Amino acid sequence: MNTPFNTRILIVDDEEIVRDSLRESLRPPAKKDEVLAAAAAALFDEPEPAPADAPPPVAPLEFEVDEAAGGQAGFAKVKAALAEGRPYAVIFLDMRMPGWDGLRTVQHIREIDTRAEVIFVTAYSDHSVDEVVAKAGANVGYHCKPFAPEEIRQLATKGVHDWHKVRGLEQLIAIIGQLRGGEREINVLLNNILGQIVNIVGTDAALLGRTGPGGVFEPLLGIGAWEHPSEAGTILNLVGNLHDCDPEGGVTLRDNVAIMHLESFRIAALLSKASSFNTEKIYLLKLFLSSAGQALENARLQETVLRSEKLSALGGALAGIVHDLRNPVGNIQNLCDLVDDALREDRPDEVRELIPLVREASGDAMGIVNDVLDFTRKARIERGPLSLETLGRQLTEKTRHIFARGVVLLEVRVPAEATILVDAPKLQRALINLIKNAAEVLEARKVSNPRVTVTLRLLAEHVVIDVADNGPGIPPELQGKLFEPFATHGKSGGTGLGLAIVKQIAESHGGTLTVQSSPAGATFTLRFPNA
Incomplete structure (x- = not known):
């Protein structure tokens, strides 16, 4: 939200004299009395001092002004400005022009830019206000010719500030959306909130902490110059005890530091320029703090629910x-x-x-x-060479007791003279789990001619192992939960960790475990790089 202040203005009028007049109103030359005062100072070396109690002058905005002699030319400039990422904040537009009139021009502009503040400067109009608003949007204004330069400058200043206020609200809404849909962990959320406050305020130093008994500030998180809370003693000296700062959602300014209240937390942000912390920023901060407080409450509720579920x-x-x-x-x-x-x-x-x-x-x-x-x-993987023929033979031997009764048949297909680099004991354990699961399902469902087929393939850079059965398949409602730990899916025995462990072993080898199912059977596929 620290976007550079946009003061770009476009004047669209077919009369050159009007364009010149508007431009001079927005970028006036030095006043005559200022020129005379400068000459007097140079001549007599005694400039007239300003009154001691006079307030410092408010620096006027420096407008960047472009011009277009017609509606189509103005539309082209708006399009080019958007392409450059430098849109116009305000557009002064004549209503009666040859070719595209003002209303048609703004309709085309609104197709590509709905944000610019449009001000019609005209002596008369062929369209009613209702028609203009319906076709051009609500953020349009009128000013009648003739006009005074001060009026044009005031309209431009207000339009620029309105443009920035809406942009600030848009960005704030996006930030709030990220908070509400973001991380559930409180500490991560607090870090995110602190970072967004730094962005809104435009500072390079901020601190978040709690207030303990007696209002003593306990730093927890820091950013920028206050990144290490233990080294941020300056903030404690600047703000002292924070028990007397504004209530929930409030913002207090103290010694060039903005102090904010967020539930049980206090946030302090160092202001680089006190004058830049205006009413608009305070308004945006209060909105943000309100939503951030709700996000914290939601995160706490989610953590409570998750803890209960766990x-x-x-x-x-x-x-x-x-x-x-x-x-x-x-x-x-x-x-x-x-x-x-x-x-x-x-x-x-x-x-x-x-x-x-x-x-x-x-x-x-x-x-x-x-x-x-x-x-x-999650023991570490220790890879070593393993012949696929050896793996196939070991699988047959170690699952012999499962198939000893001859109810279910096991078929192992392996290529000749192929070697892979794996953690052999863990891979065997994963495959035995898959084979055992398949055999149990086939026997429990009393499938006709039940068979489990293990196919080992060595591709260019990957090892692919399929464990397939000819059972009834896996119900769709269970397929998304198969690899969840402690889920037995209707089995009378077992810990429910078998498939979760197989998935863990596959991933520890840098691979994947997937399943395909149909009424003709299910196939579990282990795929991992051979390296």
Whole structure:
């Protein structure tokens, strides 16, 4: 919002004398008394002093003036100015002109520029005010000929300020939209708010903090010269205790510092030029602070909801993990009791039969624990060469128990003599998860001639692995949630981490995990660079 002040003005009139008169009104020569005063000072070296109590003169705006002798020429200048990124703030326009009259001209201008303040300067008009407003928009004005130079300067000054006020509001609305649709985290939002205030005020130093007991200011965030709050002692000396600054949404000016109240926070911004902090900026700041306060409140509510959702999800996940662990741990306990009985009664053959069952139950328990650890630790990938033939053979061996009953068939297709660079244990774990999931679905749905097919392909720079089944496919409402952690999607067992871990492994290899589904089956595809 620190846009350079635009004082560009376009005069469109077919009469050269009118254009000259308007131009001289906007850019008058030095006044005669000023010239005489300068001559007297040079001659007598005794300039008349200004009264001691006289206010400092207000510097008039320096207008940049362009001219056009007709409507079409004026339209061309507006178009060129927009293309240069230097639009006109105010356009003085005659109504009666040969070719395009004033109304037709402004209609064409409004097609490309709806922001310029248009002022008709005319002795008469062939159009009613209602017609002009309907066709040219509400931001048009009238001034009748003849005119006084002071009137033209005042109209131009007001038009320029109105143009900037609307631009400021447009930018403010955009900023507020970013705040409302932006980050939920309070600290990130506060940083954003502080940055936008710096932009609005036009400063290079600002500080945000809280007021504690007794109004003592505790710095939290800083920008520019006050970037490090611990080093911003100057601000504390300048503003002192802030407990007496304006209430919510207020702006206080103190010792060339603007102090703002935002909920429980205080913001101080150093003003580079006190005169530049005008009523318009204070108005924009108050609007911004009001919306920023609402954004903070919304962020707090969102954080509360998210925290509640996370706690609920964590509680559900822990309940699921504990439930899944109870079965294998309970089996281990029961099997240990049986082993103990067999040892006491000297039945070694029975002990030998029970040991594999203990191992299987402990393996199930460790699988659940490893799922949780793998998901939470995000262990580093350690790549090494792996033959695709070796990978295919290992997958067949390590999933043999899944297909031992012969209900579901496994087919592994691999190219000969192909080697890839991967973290072999993690890739195997990912593929076994996919194979196991597919087999469980096929068996649960009692699919006719169930089959899981694993296809490994080595492309020019990528490895692509498909795990496909001939099941009923995945319902559309579940496809977007498949890779969410702790989601079992109707399965009676498991932690719900399997697919989340597979996705994590794919991404840690710099790749992706995708799924395609149809009534003829589902295919999960792992794709990652071979490097």
